[in-house]
Amino acid sequence: MADIVFIEGLVVETVVGVYDWERQVTQNLVIDLEMAWDNSVPGRTDEVADALDYAAVSARVETCLQALRPQLLEHGAEELARVLQDEFGIAWLRLAMRKPGAVPAATAVGVRIERGVR
Template identity: 30%
Template sequence: MSLKTRHVFVEGLKVEAAIGIYDYEHGRTQPLIIDAEIRIGLHAIKGLKDTLNYEMIGNLARELIARGHIKLVETFAEDLAEAVLALPQALEVRIRISKPEALADADRSGCVVVVTK
């Protein structure tokens, strides 16, 4: 067997955020759904220190949200991707942010960003 790539992921992480550019979006929170896929190295993994801890995704997202109102989903996605990429294990990060309440006639809308070291 020849290992070509290794990814860790989190799907469907639900958070509440003060987000949006419209007046009616200020002063309240809205749900966001985060999907993250992170490419990590091909080194031997013997313990948690050798990989990327999934909990870091939620922790980083909540830290960004705690800073205050976010204007755009794209900004949040890019900031989260950069924060995850700053982790030493991360080589490439794909973040998808869904904002389920953005459009009344759609299940979800949002954006996807991919960043690489």
């Protein structure tokens, strides 16, 4: 399937990090998602029920990461990918998770994973 639904630059404020001070504050994570979805059905029907609800996906990303409070971005990305695939029936996704300001000389650091079959 070549169709993609994407969400770029979704900012989630949560506890993230391994240092003691990081466990006491919230920081921003920036999430980019590409998700395989058959867009031909909603393209024909013009019915929101046939589409991947990116507002619902965005809300679930936020609640997942706020509840998870990951130490590592790798853990956050893996758990988030699992939740989205399980709850929304997404066969394949590419997920980038960035932590702005983690390395002062860099705009952001992060991880990018792909899970599932495209």
